[in-house]
Amino acid sequence: MLVSEQDVLKQDIAAWVKHYGKDRCYLIPILQEIHRKYHQCSEFAMQVVADELDIHPVEVYSVVSFYSFLSHDTHGKYVVRLCRTISCDMAGKDQIANQLVSDLGVDFGETTPDGKFTLEWTNCLGACDQGPAMLVNETLYVGLTPEKVHEILETCRRTFGVYALQNKEGHA
Numbered sequence: 001m002l003v004s005e006q007d008v009l010k011q012d013i014a015a016w017v018k019h020y021g022k023d024r025c026y027l028i029p030i031l032q033e034i035h036r037k038y039h040q041c042s043e044f045a046m047q048v049v050a051d052e053l054d055i056h057p058v059e060v061y062s063v064v065s066f067y068s069f070l071s072h073d074t075h076g077k078y079v080v081r082l083c084r085t086i087s088c089d090m091a092g093k094d095q096i097a098n099q100l101v102s103d104l105g106v107d108f109g110e111t112t113p114d115g116k117f118t119l120e121w122t123n124c125l126g127a128c129d130q131g132p133a134m135l136v137n138e139t140l141y142v143g144l145t146p147e148k149v150h151e152i153l154e155t156c157r158r159t160f161g162v163y164a165l166q167n168k169e170g171h172a
């Protein structure tokens with residue numbers, strides 16, 4: 001019997017609900033798990049979470065809409081978020097932004113055509129004394145220079161195959 005992608009998603013959500021607990025206070029960690037594996041929180045996923053936690057789908061949707069780290073749009077495998085708050089701004093975030101746009105060939109708010117990278121702005125990451133700072137998925141990079149950014153992106157490109165394989169097997 002063929003198992004559909006929706007069946008797999010439902011099984012994953014059921015497993016995460018079992019792991020964290022069937023309570024609305026675990027809504028965010030469950031949504032983070034979905035986002036980590038599927039790079040989005042689709043309408044179907046939000047409905048399944050609502051059913052599993054026995055809450056209204058609007059509650060799930062409002063949480064996904066509120067937190068910029070959760071999204072119902074499809075994201076790239078690597079989500080690059082550059083801090084645009086004042087300390088990083090003064091430390092040279094524009095130069096870093098130009099390097100990211102040049103290396104990735106997309107603007108902020110866009111995903112590369114191969115689906116590997118999404119580029120976004122974010123607000124303070126709590127590393128104000130070490131700016132410019134950015135996150136790549138859940139890894140924080142500080143003291144950025146254009147050269148360092150180029151190296152980080154190249155490392156992501158080189159490890160993409162490994163990352164994709166791990167993600168497919170559920171180890172991401």
Ligand code: FES
Nearest residue numbers: 083088125127128
């Ligand atoms: S201002 Fe960029 S990390 Fe705080």
